[in-house]
Each structure stands twice: as structure tokens, then as C-alpha cells.
Amino acid sequence: MERLAFFFYELKADGMEEFSHIKGLPWRKIYRNGEGLKNIIPYELALNSMAMVKDEPTIPAEELAFVKEAFS
Secondary structure (H helix, E strand, O other): OHHHHHHHOOOOHHHHHHHHOOOOOHHHHHHHHHOOOOOOOOHHHHHHOOOOOOOOOOOOHHHHHHHHHHOO
16 A cells, blocks of 8 residues: 555546556446446456556465455
8 A cells, every 4th residue: 555655646636537547457447438337346356457557566476366355
């Protein structure tokens, strides 16, 4: 969470919205040009999406499995 807070520290809501709606990220996968409007975005999509910051390490496979189990 600290890394996420640091990454978005200086962004306003408009900047966060623009960044979070990039093609291939969870919001875009659900929204699909309005078809998924107001649908819930499953937490698991965030775990399986591309890395937002390429030079930062992602979580280890064991932690990913734990989080998937915890939120299923």
C-alpha cells in the first residue's frame, strides 16, 4: 500500500481515473464500452492484470495464491 500511495501521491482524482481506465486494466475489462456499466470489478482481476509500474517487483507467487484464496 505504501508503494501505491507514493505512486499516486501527487495525482488528483482526474489523473487517477485516467490512469486506472487504461486498456487492459480491470475497469476497462469490465466496462466494455458501457456493457458492464455499474458491474462489480472482481478483486482477482487486479491480481491478474499487467503491472502498473514495470520497474517495481510484483508480489511473490505464494502471496498471490494466499490473496486469491482469502478473497475467493
